[in-house]
Amino acid sequence: MLYENRKVLREVCDQYEESHTGIKINLTYRETEELRSNFQAAAMGGSGPELIYGPSDQVGPFSIMNIIQPMDDLLSQSYFEQFVDNAIVRSEGQIWMVGDVVGNHLMLIYNKDLISYPSKSPNGL
Numbered sequence: 301m302l303y304e305n306r307k308v309l310r311e312v313c314d315q316y317e318e319s320h321t322g323i324k325i326n327l328t329y330r331e332t333e334e335l336r337s338n339f340q341a342a343a344m345g346g347s348g349p350e351l352i353y354g355p356s357d358q359v360g361p362f363s364i365m366n367i368i369q370p371m372d373d374l375l376s377q378s379y380f381e382q383f384v385d386n387a388i389v390r391s392e393g394q395i396w397m398v399g400d401v402v403g404n405h406l407m408l409i410y411n412k413d414l415i416s417y418p419s420k421s422p423n424g425l
Contacts, residue, residue, distance in 0.1 A: 301329070301353060336361075343367035356389045359396045370394035 313325040342348030362368040372395050389397035410418050
């Protein structure tokens with residue numbers, strides 16, 4: 301999560317805490333691999349965070365290890381209907397994650413005044 305987005309998340313959490321006395325939300329930033337390994341170790345030991353924010357490719361290993369639970373029984377169907385279908389991460393008929401962004405797109409942008417057409421080979425030749 302970008303720093304600017306983490307600031308917004310902290311603000312939302314602060315608002316939630318104000319309206320839900322007795323709840324304290326601790327946000328801890330970790331890079332993807334550190335998040336994965338720390339969460340696996342903590343969850344397998346019976347502790348760790350109640351929620352994690354990370355890439356959807358972790359859903360498969362985490363669900364197989366039984367260290368996350370599906371969301372189907374946690375939220376109503378109408379909640380999931382708010383999102384585009386490809387934001388809902390499903391596996392084996394269950395919902396495991398809702399993405400706040402969809403895709404990890406790379407783009408090739410070129411100036412047509414300088415280049416008549418982009419290269420079709422990966423090395424640019």
